[in-house]
Amino acid sequence: MRFAIVGKKLMTPFRIFDDVVVLVEGDRISAVGNSSLLSRHKAEVVDVRDHLISPGFIDLHLHGGGGRDVMEGTPEALETIAETHARGGTTAFLATTLTAPLEQIHAALEAISRACTSEEIAGAKILGAHLEGPYLNPKQAGAQNPAYLRNPDPKELEGLLKKYPCLKRVTLAPELPGGLETGRLLRAHDVMASIGHSDATYQQILEAVEAGFSHVTHLFSATSTVKRIEAYRFAGVAEATLLLDALSTELIADGHHLPPSLIKLALRAKGTDRVCAVTDAISAAGLGPGEYELGGLPIIVESEVTSDFEAQPPAGSCVAKLADRSAFAGSVALMNQVLQTLVNLVGLPLVEAVKMVTWTPAHILGISHERGLVAPGMYADLVVLDDAFSVKMTIVEGKIVYQNL
Ligand SMILES: [Zn+2]
Structure with missing residues (x-):
């Protein structure tokens, strides 16, 4: 299973990316980049464009x-x-x-x-x-x-x-x-x-x-x-x-x-x-x-x-x-x-x-x-937050376990 999460901002947490795409394959993150990733990889898109993405x-x-x-x-x-x-x-x-x-x-x-x-x-x-x-x-x-x-x-x-x-x-x-x-x-x-x-x-x-x-x-x-x-x-x-x-x-x-x-x-x-x-x-x-x-x-x-x-x-x-x-x-x-x-x-x-x-x-x-960082090769443990720190989505090892979009 491969999908691409498209968000407003990502904290890796060592740096911040704007307009980011995180590509998930199976239980791991396979790539992190901008929208050009979408044209190079066929993937189902999970659109969280108004929100922040952080490591879980x-x-x-x-x-x-x-x-x-x-x-x-x-x-x-x-x-x-x-x-x-x-x-x-x-x-x-x-x-x-x-x-x-x-x-x-x-x-x-x-x-x-x-x-x-x-x-x-x-x-x-x-x-x-x-x-x-x-x-x-x-x-x-x-x-x-x-x-x-x-x-x-x-x-x-x-x-x-x-x-x-x-x-x-x-x-x-x-x-x-x-x-x-x-x-x-x-x-x-x-x-x-x-x-x-x-x-x-x-x-x-x-x-x-x-x-x-x-x-x-x-x-x-x-x-x-x-x-x-x-x-x-x-x-x-x-x-x-x-x-x-x-x-x-x-x-x-x-x-x-x-x-x-x-x-x-x-x-x-x-x-x-x-x-x-x-x-x-x-x-x-x-x-x-x-x-x-x-x-x-x-x-x-x-x-x-x-x-x-x-x-x-x-x-x-x-x-x-x-x-x-x-x-x-x-x-x-x-x-x-x-x-x-x-x-x-x-x-x-x-x-x-x-x-x-x-x-x-x-x-x-x-x-x-293997955890705590959004980078290729790491487990796909991710959280999507709004500006008021409400959790919009939680992903554990590539599976969406909670969603409130
Ligand atoms: Zn205690």
């Missing part, structure tokens, strides 16, 4: 959507999540687990393994699994269930790595006993070791980097910062991340979790090649305001923002809070809301913002040779 969005941190959660451990749940996020322009993601009893983690990984290799799952491509917990620091638990937090167990994790090759990323706190050994194990298996829900000091982060940790999970959320012990100051995870080029990171850029100032600070320190944006979305993503449940806890999804917050999030955008509104319970954003936040709230040029949800996450995960 890649989300390295995603728990759920459309009312379903990765922890349900069923193909139906994963499919609903994949379809829901495809409506926001996501073409590939890491299905992310939560801290839970081991049997439940096994069930989730089993389902993700099957979904990764299945041709049947509709919507966005599931790249693999991201294990978030249970090896997290109780001092930085966030919304992870403290009842199931444990010290890293390299033997146990080695069992999971051998059984589930779909495991591509693990978030853990390296300062816990067994943390560094776990980092070395992940490095040996070529799996991304990510520092998260961590109370480490700068010195401990240096040890973690030497043990193979390369990324920091949702910077400024469940990450330690400067603390004073007796007379002396100790830098924490946040400062270490900003300072060390060896570490890449991700930001929950839903317009609620982080104010523009913190996003700007991370980008000034590290640039858009080392900082990607994620949704960290939960099951209520894509459902709108209301009362829901998350892992047995009642939560509220609403658009209200505290009056002295730095900026007004995108109109109508929501966030999940614990029932007493004392803390966030997760984001309910789709990726187009993240892009909108980066451009409208933070003020990034569109092409830089697009890079943070396409090439940068692909590069961080080590898949930028």
Whole structure:
């Protein structure tokens, strides 16, 4: 199957083309150019001439959507999540687990393994699994269930790595006993070791980097910062991340979790090649305001923002809070809301913002040779957007999976 997408503008995302034609053959992009391509190649034309074309969005941190959660451990749940996020322009993601009893983690990984290799799952491509917990620091638990937090167990994790090759990323706190050994194990298996829900000091982060940790999970959320012990100051995870080029990171850029100032600070320190944006979305993503449940806890999804917050999030955008509104319970954003936040709230040029949800996450995960870029030979993962960041079409490996033209 060959078709040509004809659009107003393309962000590769390293440059911008006007009046562009992207030729798709099978699951790959075969050519990118102007209308002369149409006279040289016979292809069915998909006309999106009023709109922007971008690489499909890649989300390295995603728990759920459309009312379903990765922890349900069923193909139906994963499919609903994949379809829901495809409506926001996501073409590939890491299905992310939560801290839970081991049997439940096994069930989730089993389902993700099957979904990764299945041709049947509709919507966005599931790249693999991201294990978030249970090896997290109780001092930085966030919304992870403290009842199931444990010290890293390299033997146990080695069992999971051998059984589930779909495991591509693990978030853990390296300062816990067994943390560094776990980092070395992940490095040996070529799996991304990510520092998260961590109370480490700068010195401990240096040890973690030497043990193979390369990324920091949702910077400024469940990450330690400067603390004073007796007379002396100790830098924490946040400062270490900003300072060390060896570490890449991700930001929950839903317009609620982080104010523009913190996003700007991370980008000034590290640039858009080392900082990607994620949704960290939960099951209520894509459902709108209301009362829901998350892992047995009642939560509220609403658009209200505290009056002295730095900026007004995108109109109508929501966030999940614990029932007493004392803390966030997760984001309910789709990726187009993240892009909108980066451009409208933070003020990034569109092409830089697009890079943070396409090439940068692909590069961080080590898949930028096949995804995250519109160029010949790459997977035909594409999203078509209007000027207000509404998704008009999502194409995953050459198949149109969502359309709202
Ligand atoms: Zn998460």
